[in-house]
Every structure is written in structure tokens, then in C-alpha cells.
Amino acid sequence: MAPQQSLKQPPQQSSQPALLEVATHDGDSDRVATVLPGRGYSCEAPLLHYTRLLLRTRGWTVRTVRWPIPPTPEQLLDLAPDLLDAMHARTHLVVxxxxxxxxxxxxxxxxxxxIWLTPLLREPAVRDAAELAGAPTLLVGGxxxxxxxxxxxxxxxxxxxxxxxxDHxxxxxxxxxxxxxxxxxxLAAAGDLLDDLP
Incomplete structure (x- = not known):
């Protein structure tokens, strides 16, 4: 596993960029998954840990994102290029x-x-985007x-x-x-979605 890399400096105030750490487990360079935590739900917690394990056992390259301080909604959008555009692969899956x-x-x-785990579907932008998704998309909630x-x-x-x-x-x-x-x-539903991807 590659060492964690800090892509942005730690915030001193909410208006400054959020700290973003990415650790990569190398696998197939044509199939890359970026795994993103929740506010208080890290990638070591069960849903994300076992989804990462599933991806790794299927040979995917897995990018695990951590942030010591959760980003604000504005900071999260600012991080989007690092999170969504940093990899150029045939298939880039977001978890x-x-x-x-x-x-x-x-x-x-x-x-x-x-794979959108407990998505914030009560937020109009998230809800509307779910309806527009053209690529394989799994919504998971309780x-x-x-x-x-x-x-x-x-x-x-x-x-x-x-x-x-x-629950959440x-x-x-x-x-x-x-x-x-x-x-x-x-994990079974995630596996089914992976089966549909190239």
C-alpha cells in the first residue's frame, strides 16, 4: 500500500481548504474505486471496510480517503477535482x-x-442527481x-x-x-453492481 499523501493543508479556519489524505492499494489500473467516508463514519467502519475488501479481492485499485476534520459542504465541493478527477481509468467507481x-x-x-451508502436523499441536489444518473448506481439505506x-x-x-x-x-x-x-x-448488492461494470 502506498503511503498516505496530504493533498491539501490542514484548515485553520472553515474558509480554508480541508485536509485530504488518500491511501492507494494498487490493483488493476483500469478499474479504480475511490472510497469516501462520512462525517463520523471512517473507511475503517464496517460498511466501507468490507466494501474495500470486496473490491481488493476482485483486483481493483482502491483509493481510501480520510479527513481528520470533516469538510464543510463547500470544502467538499472544492475537493471534488482531487476526489473524482485524479484517476484516469476505464472504470472509476465512487463508493x-x-x-x-x-x-x-x-x-x-x-x-x-x-455505490451510495445512506445517501442524503432529503437534500434536493442529491435526490435530483440520483434520478439523472446514467452509469450503474446503487442507493443503500435503512x-x-x-x-x-x-x-x-x-x-x-x-x-x-x-x-x-x-439506521444511518x-x-x-x-x-x-x-x-x-x-x-x-x-456487500451482495455491491457485488451485483460490480458484476455489471466493465
Missing amino acids: AKSLSTRLLPLAVQRDLPG TADPYWDADAARRSGQQVLEVTGA SMEVAGNVGASLQALQKV
Whole structure:
């Protein structure tokens, strides 16, 4: 694995650029996945950790993004070129959790396939982008997640996985078995999307 690289300087104030660290696990240079964390949900947490593992076992190059301080919405948009345009591959897949799903409109503009975990579909820009996506797109949410909009997900026409009782971490409160089953469902749906990609 390549060492982490700081692409921007740490912010001293909210108006300054956010710190962005990218670690790359080399695989097939024609298939690259960029994995983006949520505000408090790192790439070491179950959904993103096992999705990265799935990608690596299938031979993908995997770029793991970390930020010590989560970016503001404006900072996240400023980071988009580093996040979405830094790799030139036949297939560039975006795997994003929560906060990072605000990049869905920009991914759609670039015709990038995506796995959008607990997307912020109650935000109009994210919801509208989901409906416009032309590349393979998977939307994943749970019925106990206040940020999930099941109607918007279904209307989008995209691949949708909705897990009954799952919260914003895609876990079922007080039920370890159901939480593990939810994780298995997410990985199975992600695997199906990967099967559709070149």
C-alpha cells in the first residue's frame, strides 16, 4: 500500500481548504474505486471496510480517503477535482457514505458509477442527481435512517437496497444478528453492481 499523501493543508479556519489524505492499494489500473467516508463514519467502519475488501479481492485499485476534520459542504465541493478527477481509468467507481454522497451530482456529471451508502436523499441536489444518473448506481439505506427517503430512492429508477430497521450506520439497534445480515445484504448488492461494470 502506498503511503498516505496530504493533498491539501490542514484548515485553520472553515474558509480554508480541508485536509485530504488518500491511501492507494494498487490493483488493476483500469478499474479504480475511490472510497469516501462520512462525517463520523471512517473507511475503517464496517460498511466501507468490507466494501474495500470486496473490491481488493476482485483486483481493483482502491483509493481510501480520510479527513481528520470533516469538510464543510463547500470544502467538499472544492475537493471534488482531487476526489473524482485524479484517476484516469476505464472504470472509476465512487463508493461514498453519508456526507460524501453530496458529491453525487458531480459524479453524475462525470458519468461515474457509484455505490451510495445512506445517501442524503432529503437534500434536493442529491435526490435530483440520483434520478439523472446514467452509469450503474446503487442507493443503500435503512428504514430507521432519518436521512433516507425511500420514495425518492424508488423514483430514481436506480438499483436500490433498503434494509428494514437499519439506521444511518446500516445497523439494526439492539440486534447484532440483523446488523450482520444487513452488512451481508449491502456487500451482495455491491457485488451485483460490480458484476455489471466493465
